[in-house]
Amino acid sequence: MPNDIILDIQNVTKQFPGVTALDKVSFRIKRGEIHGICGENGAGKSTLMLILKGVYPYGTYEGCIRFNDEELKFEKGSIRQATEAGIAIVFQELTLVMNMTVGENVFLGREPREGAGINWNKLYSDTQAILNKYNLDIDANALVKNLGVGKMQMTEIAKALSENAKILILDEPTSALTEAEIGKLMEILKTLKSHGVTCIYITHKLPELFRITDSVTVLRDGKVITSQPTSQLNEEMLIKYMVGREIKERFPKRKNKPGKVIFEVNGLRAVDPNQLNKEVVKGVDFNLREGEIFGIAGLMGSGRTELVTTLFGEYGKITEGKLNLHGEDIHIGGSYDAMKKGISLVPEDRKRFGLVLIQSIQKNISLANLDQFSTAYSINFNAENKACDSFSQRLAIKAPNLSVMCQTLSGGNQQKVVIAKWLMSNPKILIMDDPTRGIDVGAKYEIYKLMNKLSEEGIAIIMISSDLEEIIGMSDRIMVMSLGRSMGILEKKDFDREKIMIMATGLMKNHNNVERRRFHE
Amino acid sequence: MSDALSFLKKQIKENIQTYAILFAMAFVWLLFSFLTEGMYIRSQNFSNLFRQMTVTSFLAVGMVLVIVTGNIDLSVGKVAGFVSVVAAKFQDDIWFNVMPNNELLTTILSVLIGIGVGTIFEAIQGYLIAYLHVPSFIVTLGGSWILNGAILVVTEGKTIAANQPIFSYIAQGYLPPIAGWIMAGALILVLFLTMFQSRRNKMKYGFTPAPIVLDIARTIFLSIIITVYVYIVNQYNGVQFPVLLLAVTAVVMAYISNNTPIGRYAYAIGGNREAARLSGVNINKSIFKVFVFMGVLCGISGVVLASYVGYGTIAAGSGYELDAIASCILGGTSTLGGIGTIFGAIIGAMLMASLTSGLQMLNVTAAWQYILKGIVLVLAVYADVYLKKSR
Numbered sequence: 001m002p003n004d005i006i007l008d009i010q011n012v013t014k015q016f017p018g019v020t021a022l023d024k025v026s027f028r029i030k031r032g033e034i035h036g037i038c039g040e041n042g043a044g045k046s047t048l049m050l051i052l053k054g055v056y057p058y059g060t061y062e063g064c065i066r067f068n069d070e071e072l073k074f075e076k077g078s079i080r081q082a083t084e085a086g087i088a089i090v091f092q093e094l095t096l097v098m099n100m101t102v103g104e105n106v107f108l109g110r111e112p113r114e115g116a117g118i119n120w121n122k123l124y125s126d127t128q129a130i131l132n133k134y135n136l137d138i139d140a141n142a143l144v145k146n147l148g149v150g151k152m153q154m155t156e157i158a159k160a161l162s163e164n165a166k167i168l169i170l171d172e173p174t175s176a177l178t179e180a181e182i183g184k185l186m187e188i189l190k191t192l193k194s195h196g197v198t199c200i201y202i203t204h205k206l207p208e209l210f211r212i213t214d215s216v217t218v219l220r221d222g223k224v225i226t227s228q229p230t231s232q233l234n235e236e237m238l239i240k241y242m243v244g245r246e247i248k249e250r251f252p253k254r255k256n257k258p259g260k261v262i263f264e265v266n267g268l269r270a271v272d273p274n275q276l277n278k279e280v281v282k283g284v285d286f287n288l289r290e291g292e293i294f295g296i297a298g299l300m301g302s303g304r305t306e307l308v309t310t311l312f313g314e315y316g317k318i319t320e321g322k323l324n325l326h327g328e329d330i331h332i333g334g335s336y337d338a339m340k341k342g343i344s345l346v347p348e349d350r351k352r353f354g355l356v357l358i359q360s361i362q363k364n365i366s367l368a369n370l371d372q373f374s375t376a377y378s379i380n381f382n383a384e385n386k387a388c389d390s391f392s393q394r395l396a397i398k399a400p401n402l403s404v405m406c407q408t409l410s411g412g413n414q415q416k417v418v419i420a421k422w423l424m425s426n427p428k429i430l431i432m433d434d435p436t437r438g439i440d441v442g443a444k445y446e447i448y449k450l451m452n453k454l455s456e457e458g459i460a461i462i463m464i465s466s467d468l469e470e471i472i473g474m475s476d477r478i479m480v481m482s483l484g485r486s487m488g489i490l491e492k493k494d495f496d497r498e499k500i501m502i503m504a505t506g507l508m509k510n511h512n513n514v515e516r517r518r519f520h521e
Numbered sequence: 522m523s524d525a526l527s528f529l530k531k532q533i534k535e536n537i538q539t540y541a542i543l544f545a546m547a548f549v550w551l552l553f554s555f556l557t558e559g560m561y562i563r564s565q566n567f568s569n570l571f572r573q574m575t576v577t578s579f580l581a582v583g584m585v586l587v588i589v590t591g592n593i594d595l596s597v598g599k600v601a602g603f604v605s606v607v608a609a610k611f612q613d614d615i616w617f618n619v620m621p622n623n624e625l626l627t628t629i630l631s632v633l634i635g636i637g638v639g640t641i642f643e644a645i646q647g648y649l650i651a652y653l654h655v656p657s658f659i660v661t662l663g664g665s666w667i668l669n670g671a672i673l674v675v676t677e678g679k680t681i682a683a684n685q686p687i688f689s690y691i692a693q694g695y696l697p698p699i700a701g702w703i704m705a706g707a708l709i710l711v712l713f714l715t716m717f718q719s720r721r722n723k724m725k726y727g728f729t730p731a732p733i734v735l736d737i738a739r740t741i742f743l744s745i746i747i748t749v750y751v752y753i754v755n756q757y758n759g760v761q762f763p764v765l766l767l768a769v770t771a772v773v774m775a776y777i778s779n780n781t782p783i784g785r786y787a788y789a790i791g792g793n794r795e796a797a798r799l800s801g802v803n804i805n806k807s808i809f810k811v812f813v814f815m816g817v818l819c820g821i822s823g824v825v826l827a828s829y830v831g832y833g834t835i836a837a838g839s840g841y842e843l844d845a846i847a848s849c850i851l852g853g854t855s856t857l858g859g860i861g862t863i864f865g866a867i868i869g870a871m872l873m874a875s876l877t878s879g880l881q882m883l884n885v886t887a888a889w890q891y892i893l894k895g896i897v898l899v900l901a902v903y904a905d906v907y908l909k910k911s912r
Contacts, residue, residue, distance in 0.1 A: 314799060336801035347799055354799075356792035358859050367789050368800035370782045378780050382726035421800065 006031040006167060006198050012063035014047050014056065020222050021047040022061070027217045027227040034189060034199045036213035036230065040242055040468060044222040045202050049171060053089050054082040068166070088160030089169040094152050098145040102138055103127035106159045130162050135191050150181030154188065168192065169200040174208060175301045186212050204299055206235050206505055220244050243468060243497035251473035252445065254452040258476055259290035262460060263429055264324040270316030280306040280316050282484035288429065293451060293461045295475030297468065299504050303484035304464045305348055308431045312345040313338045339368065342428035346418050346435055354418035355406045362388045362402035364417050369424045391420040396446065412443025419450070430454065431462045436470060448474060468497050482506040528735055538853040538905065542868050549872060553879035561879055564756035574874035575763040576826045580845035581866040582774050583818035586811045588849055589791045591858030592650060592657035595842050596664035597819050600639050602838025603668045604823025606675045608635040609683035609833025628687045632824050639820030640813060647812025651805045676835050684831040692829035695759035704760065705751040709744040716740050763825050770821060775863040783810055791858030847898050848873055
């Protein structure tokens with residue numbers, strides 16, 4: 001007789017160099033339930049999922065995971081094992097082939113055969129049978145690229161179910177869905193439950209947890225804080241569990257007070273330049289003072305990165321609102337123009353946007369600043385070397401010399417290279433998009449110290465961070481964003497983790513000027 | 522001295538690919554010398570070998586930067602071919618009617634027109650690729666068809682002679698031996714002066730230059746290569762004019778790729794387009810410029826081609842684009858962009874030319890030459906992939 005526990009996670013610890021991503025995590029998931037997992041960004045949710053998927057194979061973590069009463073022992077290099085065992089994950093980033101039909105996607109890699117060819121009739125009739133069984137309202141012959149995001153997700157779910165998934169893991173499934181689509185997803189999950197499929201539902205949107213889950217596990221800093229039936233919880237309790245209580249002295253002290261206002265953003269609205277009907281910044285007002293560290297908090301999809309890349313002239317097309325720098329209205333025509341005006345951006349995801357990994361430290365640092373030591377016809381290598389060297393020392397970049405390729409550096413040192421590049425452009429305003437993401441504690445502290453020093457020199461810093469403690473510890477003021485809107489700006493005395501979390505999850509607005517003004521119009 | 526040794530070791534480790542291809546080159550020369558009982562490295566063959574590689578080398582030199590930015594140019598063979606028939610047409614036909622007795626001037630004008638035509642055509646393609654974002658593969662494929670037609674229009678299907686003495690000198694001329702020696706001497710002097718100048722500059726900025734023994738050793742090594750080269754070719758007819766032209770062009774392009782912002786941006790774009798864009802690099806302008814350079818080089822290549830064959834023909838330049846691309850790849854240019862050197866491409870072109878020349882001497886048929894060259898290209902890239910993985 002099968003046990004009523006389908007997944008039993010016992011004392012799982014996963015270490016990365018310098019970070020403990022999971023620390024003795026233990027909890028159980030009952031057969032047939034919908035189990036919510038929530039936690040801040042970086043709490044360890046993704047690491048746990050990647051272990052269940054076999055991306056981090058057996059032996060790279062400590063502890064034991066029992067699935068259907070058998071210990072999971074995935075070998076290195078095979079992602080299929082998890083699928084074959086009956087564990088399916090629908091990731092936030094969908095993994096469908098856009099130019100194929102729903103049926104082709106569902107059976108990708110295991111198409112039913114007919115001699116040497118594919119039995120298309122069986123493929124489509126099997127797909128349609130699965131879609132009908134679980135009330136998924138899609139045509140098996142439809143091209144995936146013509147579907148909305150909600151239906152694409154259903155296709156992913158159908159794919160997982162066609163592989164006889166015993167347990168279906170949904171990672172932030174609603175982040176890109178509309179309200180109606182979310183409702184539809186909830187219905188589907190209930191249907192799945194009635195068919196005996198177990199679901200793990202990962203989210204940081206609290207209302208959804210109460211709407212759909214049977215029990216909830218809260219992770220924070222890689223630890224399980226609680227795991228109990230949803231009926232015994234309420235929102236305040238959950239938020240308290242998610243953000244914890246104590247703030248450790250992780251942040252260096254700063255002496256200076258912010259000076260006069262140098263930059264103002266008024267009623268800014270912007271659209272995605274590739275999809276002009278998609279508004280990404282939906283009303284943001286703030287000002288920025290000399291020597292201030294201005295935090296922007298918000299969850300994934302809150303529009304914070306879209307906002308800062310728009311300010312840098314590299315992303316959103318501004319449809320409404322004004323930017324004012326040193327008392328003058330400005331238009332920013334792109335990254336080069338922004339730099340000339342004294343605005344620099346340390347972008348998110350240094351590997352994708354910050355660095356040319358196959359080039360040396362020196363070439364990376366100087367890339368944005370070649371003007372400083374070259375004419376159109378020649379680069380003065382010695383001047384370049386000297387300038388890069390002085391920034392490298394100032395930021396304490398640890399490398400044998402400046403000709404070391406960036407791909408060999410640690411995350412913290414890579415980040416310092418990106419910061420060095422932007423500091424060399426001598427900015428008045430430095431925007432840092434999640435500057436300490438994925439780097440170890442020591443390197444984080446060095447970056448905090450550097451930020452303090454820069455602000456003492458009068459540079460205004462806009463810092464985006466996914467880490468609540470960090471943003472509270474470092475900022476003078478914090479703007480909280482949700483779904484492209486500013487939910488309000490908190491002064492230092494009002495900093496409160498729970499308040500920020502509530503605003504970020506969209507549950508409450510702090511005296512929202514933007515909304516009010518729009519109402520009057 | 523141990524200082525110098527460790528420095529040397531590091532240099533070799535960092536440039537393992539360059540050394541590997543130089544080694545392959547030496548191997549090919551030794552092998553053919555052995556198989557042809559020494560005929561292969563006789564000065565006449567040696568001299569011709571270098572002359573033969575020039576036409577595609579000009580293209581390869583330009584192609585490096587195109588591939589480095591993450592693009593490709595399939596039209597260069599036909600651009601060079603079109604330039605060659607245009608130059609021939611002017612030489613043979615138009616000037617003859619306009620100013621029959623002014624050979625030097627007409628040659629200069631033909632050369633300038635040829636280079637201009639190549640540059641304009643590539644600039645148009647570059648505009649489509651860089652600013653209108655049409656994939657380079659498509660633009661240049663279409664471009665080569667267009668030029669194929671244009672060549673037929675200009676030649677009217679006939680062969681045009683381009684064998685006037687001064688024009689012929691471009692690809693067939695030799696410097697008198699004494700001029701060769703003077704040039705070699707001047708070059709060696711310049712090498713030493715640059716070396717000391719660069720050391721002085723480094724010290725001015727407070728850096729410790731590389732051990733002086735090494736700098737001197739390297740300069741002496743280069744000087745020996747120059748001397749040996751001039752000695753060998755002087756045994757035959759002297760320094761080949763087209764090779765001299767190629768050397769100058771390659772030095773200029775190497776300078777552009779290493780020492781100017783344009784070059785730096787090209788590598789950054791190929792290495793990470795997004796990071797380059799966010800760093801204020803004007804991506805469109807940079808890619809456009811690279812295609813303009815490619816155009817100038819196609820122009821030079823086409824002029825040399827016309828002068829080399831002495832004719833403008835309908836088949837001119839066919840397939841040269843593939844030779845140029847293969848030279849770049851053999852020379853270590855990454856098809857993914859961001860990596861590649863001019864020097865490597867020249868060596869790659871030399872390797873291809875050495876193979877062809879050797880196989881011809883051994884009376885291997887054209888069919889087998891193609892088959893062997895194909896195998897060598899694929900094996901060479903496989904070896905490179907393998908070396909990278911095992912490191």
